[in-house]
Amino acid sequence: LQKLINLLQATDDPLIQEQALITVSNSAAFSVNQDIIRNLDGLSVIGGMLSNCVPKVKEKALNALNNLSMNIKNQEEIQVYITQVCRTVESAPLNSDVQLAGLRLLTNMSVTSDYHQKMINSIPCFLHLLSEGTERTQIQVLKVLVNLSANPSMTSHLLRAQV
Secondary structure, three states: OOOHHHHHHHHHHOHHHHHHHHHHHHHHHOOHHHHHHHHOOHHHHHHHHHOOOOOOHHHHHHHHHHHHHOOOOHHHHHHHHHHHHHHHHHHHHOOOOHHHHHHHHHHOOOHHHHHHHHHHHHHHHHHHHHHHHHHHHHHHHHHHHHHHOOOOHHHHHHOOOOO
């Protein structure tokens, strides 16, 4: 895992970045690896890949963070990227793999109410995606909205959202 994280830091080759992110993402299926990746500062390295202009690299970084977000301690570090992920969801092409990967990460990050406030500004976007997206996009957006609606302090934000 250390070598993969080092490789992500050292290379600018999108194909290598994509493959390394897939491997990190797959290894994050095991909880012990989630802790190791966090302790090796892998979350910030992967988070840095969210600014990559290559859509496949950005998608794979979102997928890796999604798998890593199954761990509460990792969520505490990943939460700093929520605003950036929301912007990515808003700016990505409709129904794209990048948009869906971002929505999946937001779904995991919204399971508890800890980070709901960071998603308020994206509620109009979520509602737009609900009406304009394909079924896959709609299902993923609904998961985020259901999580947000479980928090009473989000009710007014959800009902006042301009669509």
